[in-house]
Amino acid sequence: MKLLFLKVGVFSMFSLLILVSDTPFYMKVVFISAMLFFLLPFGNHFFTKERMSRKVFSAVTGAAVFTLLLTLVPSVIFKEISDSPSFFELGLSIIVVAFYAILGFFIYGIPVSLLSDWISGHFSKRLLVAGLVHLTFGMLLIKELSVIPAICAASFWLIDEILQRKRFRTVLNNEGTH
Structure with a gap:
């Protein structure tokens, strides 16, 4: 459970940084989508x-x-x-x-x-x-x-x-x- 909170916290922090940047909107969506990858439920075997x-x-x-x-x-x-x-x-x-x-x-x-x-x-x-x-x-x-x-x-x-x-x-x- 701690790992999930850590992942969500890190994702939220980086998403906020991306959202407030001057990056074009579609690039923000691409970067945040790429970060979502790390929230997927992978096992240690992956x-x-x-x-x-x-x-x-x-x-x-x-x-x-x-x-x-x-x-x-x-x-x-x-x-x-x-x-x-x-x-x-x-x-x-x-x-x-x-x-x-x-x-x-x-x-x-x-x-x-x-x-x-x-x-x-x-x-x-x-x-x-x-x-x-x-x-x-x-x-x-x-x-x-x-x-x-x-x-x-x-x-x-x-x-x-x-x-x-x-x-x-x-x-x-x-x-x-x-």
Whole structure:
């Protein structure tokens, strides 16, 4: 019972912060809906070490890939242009993009991915349903941020599925024995 009160209290506090922010209304609804995920009645079997480690690794990898693509690819493509960024500017932009990418992948991506696991577990075409859930939640943010959230959602989903296929738990078990 204490855990339920704690969950409701934390949810209420973050919802209040979101509601009083300058964020557009539809974004407020999206963020509060994503937070509702944590109020769902999951058993301890859902939050396994393997699943949570895989999600965190997927988020970190997705954020790194996104950061590199967004900052380095334009620099390489436009290197002949005289206004190319200096080393300092490029480093600063990598740090800023990485910070926001990690925030997005951890605060929004991991809960959506866990929700995707929960929803897709009830269907025979789990892979397709999981991809649709990821892309749907990524597309909810498109209005403000172009297609970037959908690309991030797709990359998170692909990385997570590759890790799941490779049986990420064997990697965890092998690390624990050394």
